[in-house]
Amino acid sequence: MTPRGDHLELFLAAEPGRGRLARGMLPNAPVATALVAHAVVGAARDGVRHAEAVTVPQSMLGRRS
Structure with missing residues (x-):
């Protein structure tokens, strides 16, 4: 698999998790894992340091009141 193929798979x-988040619902575990991986890889590709990249999903998946 190429890096481009990996990015496409993630x-x-x-994508289904983004729809659930947009509706105010939390995604299930496999979809949440894909969301986290996609966010971290995207941050890394943007040149963000590791310590900052791993905090990106925390704000994305945080519980809503």
């Missing part, structure tokens, strides 16, 4: 796996 994007496609995370």
